[in-house]
Amino acid sequence: MNQRALRLTGSTRVLPGFGLSMGISVLFISLVLLLPITGLFGQLADLSLAQYWAIITEGRVVASYMVTIGAAAVAALINAVFGLLLAWVLVRYEFPGKRLLDALMDLPFALPTAVAGITLATLYAGNGWMGKLLEPLGFQVAYTWVGIALAMAFTSIPFVVRTVQPVLEDLPAEVDEAAMSLGATDAVAFRRVIMPHLWPALVTGTGLAFVRSLGEFGAIIFIAGNMPYETEITALMIFVKLQEYDYAGASAIASVVLFVSLALLLAINIWQGRFVRRLHGGKG
Amino acid sequence: MRRIGDAPAVKRLLIGAALVLSALFLLLPLVAIFAQAFSQGVAVFWANVSNYFTLHAIGLTLGVALLTIPICLVFGVALAWLVTRFSFPGRRILQTLIDIPFAVSPVVAGLIYLLLYGRNGWIGSWLDGHDIQLMFAWPGILMVTVFVTCPFVARELIPLMQAQGSREEEAAATLGARGWTTFWRITLPNIRWALLYGVILTNARAVGEFGAVSVVSGAIRGQTNTLPLHLEQLYQDYNAVGAFACAALLALIALLTLAAKASLEWRASRREALL
Numbered sequence: 001m002n003q004r005a006l007r008l009t010g011s012t013r014v015l016p017g018f019g020l021s022m023g024i025s026v027l028f029i030s031l032v033l034l035l036p037i038t039g040l041f042g043q044l045a046d047l048s049l050a051q052y053w054a055i056i057t058e059g060r061v062v063a064s065y066m067v068t069i070g071a072a073a074v075a076a077l078i079n080a081v082f083g084l085l086l087a088w089v090l091v092r093y094e095f096p097g098k099r100l101l102d103a104l105m106d107l108p109f110a111l112p113t114a115v116a117g118i119t120l121a122t123l124y125a126g127n128g129w130m131g132k133l134l135e136p137l138g139f140q141v142a143y144t145w146v147g148i149a150l151a152m153a154f155t156s157i158p159f160v161v162r163t164v165q166p167v168l169e170d171l172p173a174e175v176d177e178a179a180m181s182l183g184a185t186d187a188v189a190f191r192r193v194i195m196p197h198l199w200p201a202l203v204t205g206t207g208l209a210f211v212r213s214l215g216e217f218g219a220i221i222f223i224a225g226n227m228p229y230e231t232e233i234t235a236l237m238i239f240v241k242l243q244e245y246d247y248a249g250a251s252a253i254a255s256v257v258l259f260v261s262l263a264l265l266l267a268i269n270i271w272q273g274r275f276v277r278r279l280h281g282g283k284g
Numbered sequence: 285m286r287r288i289g290d291a292p293a294v295k296r297l298l299i300g301a302a303l304v305l306s307a308l309f310l311l312l313p314l315v316a317i318f319a320q321a322f323s324q325g326v327a328v329f330w331a332n333v334s335n336y337f338t339l340h341a342i343g344l345t346l347g348v349a350l351l352t353i354p355i356c357l358v359f360g361v362a363l364a365w366l367v368t369r370f371s372f373p374g375r376r377i378l379q380t381l382i383d384i385p386f387a388v389s390p391v392v393a394g395l396i397y398l399l400l401y402g403r404n405g406w407i408g409s410w411l412d413g414h415d416i417q418l419m420f421a422w423p424g425i426l427m428v429t430v431f432v433t434c435p436f437v438a439r440e441l442i443p444l445m446q447a448q449g450s451r452e453e454e455a456a457a458t459l460g461a462r463g464w465t466t467f468w469r470i471t472l473p474n475i476r477w478a479l480l481y482g483v484i485l486t487n488a489r490a491v492g493e494f495g496a497v498s499v500v501s502g503a504i505r506g507q508t509n510t511l512p513l514h515l516e517q518l519y520q521d522y523n524a525v526g527a528f529a530c531a532a533l534l535a536l537i538a539l540l541t542l543a544a545k546a547s548l549e550w551r552a553s554r555r556e557a558l559l
């Protein structure tokens with residue numbers, strides 16, 4: 001028996017509380033997380049396949065998928081670049097205000113989404129601080145597609161920063177010293193030496209940011225303008241159907257959103273597991 | 285030895301870009317919240333905060349958060365103990381399942397609860413027959429808030445307890461300590477700061493939840509309106525100062541959360557330096 005197996009069987013025998021902690025965990029996960037999802041399928045069972053298909057492919061709903069996916073993709077790309085820059089600056093440099101900047105990175109997670117929503121809408125409206133500067137230049141942000149992407153980027157930026165930061169911190173100094181002493185320029189050394197270490201974390205963080213943006217509601221609805229076919233996100237479509245007491249319609253669209261986000265979550269988990277294993281496998 | 289990006293020009297450019305972008309993107313909204321809230325003076329701010337409906341919303345929001353925290357605490361500790369102290373089939377599945385609330389859109393979270401416990405749902409119709417109403421009442425708000433916030437404590441504890449290992453608890457157990465004695469005397473002191481941070485995160489999210497709560501609350505002023513919902517109504521009614529007064533209260537909680545995180549991290553790094 002190897003040491004790991006010995007330790008695990010040992011702890012199973014010695015430590016108490018297996019039954020209690022298993023009981024609480026399974027009961028909680030079943031009641032709080034899994035049982036409600038069955039309600040969704042119960043509702044969907046009342047629909048025929050043709051009805052279901054008609055709801056989820058209706059023009060206005062399809063337009064909302066396009067708006068949501070497009071804006072979330074743009075927000076994720078912005079965050080990939082901006083998040084990488086912030087993580088790099090926070091790990092590699094010393095400067096006044098660094099601790100404050102680091103603390104500020106968590107603001108979008110700590111700030112309620114509705115607060116972010118009305119604040120961004122007020123800032124970027126025509127008479128807001130930012131709107132006043134941008135609109136004369138021809139950039140309209142509030143009540144357009146750009147505003148949706150902006151709100152998504154705001155709420156999901158910490159995912160990228162907080163995923164890339166620890167990987168960058170663990171990178172030993174010798175890695176880039178070696179590259180530099182061999183005469184590589186900054187740009188080449190970054191691309192060839194640093195990026196291969198960073199990109200699994202960068203992809204994971206960007207993926208999480210994307211998933212979060214797909215489902216975001218509170219931060220977006222105030223700045224979106226919510227014009228059918230133009231600036232309506234899918235989460236809002238579900239909400240609108242509910243207000244019309246169209247539970248079947250709301251459930252059908254929700255099932256699409258649920259399926260896509262769970263599939264993406266699973267894909268990110270598998271991807272993450274693979275590269276973690278590869279890193280540890282390298283060490284033996 | 286020179287490292288990548290150490291040239292003064294590159295360094296200054298990158299730090300400058302990070303600071304300017306963060307100031308515009310993150311700091312400016314924060315400043316704007318308080319500027320808007322106090323744009324008509326402290327007296328108007330105070331009148332908006334001390335308004336009956338606002339006070340009721342604050343009370344409901346805090347009440348729901350206070351009930352959410354112990355529920356999430358018990359679940360989080362139990363799950364973290366289970367997956368870090370024992371090895372059993374299905375362990376990884378449990379760890380993936382608790383991430384569901386992070387991936388599910390809050391509106392979808394509210395909807396699935398409404399479908400199950402609402403008057404037409406299979407549990408809801410039975411409850412309705414017994415005159416119990418969960419949806420469009422505070423229990424519904426509590427239920428979706430628990431759904432949305434349940435991963436936070438577990439997610440803070442699992443990596444820490446995994447890193448600490450179970451040697452200390454095993455030593456206590458072999459010396460004859462009972463299960464709860466081991467937990468209170470060994471485990472809890474080891475995890476207390478991560479536990480505290482998990483609670484702070486749970487609280488921040490519970491207080492600010494909007495999408496899921498707006499589906500199940502019905503948003504009746506003075507009855508089922510939480511602070512984020514109240515803020516939305518004021519904003520839609522063109523009472524911007526009132527909306528931002530509520531926003532400022534919520535932003536204050538967010539700032540306290542950030543300060544707590546920074547001080548807990550500082551504490552941890554100092555302890556590491558001492559070791």
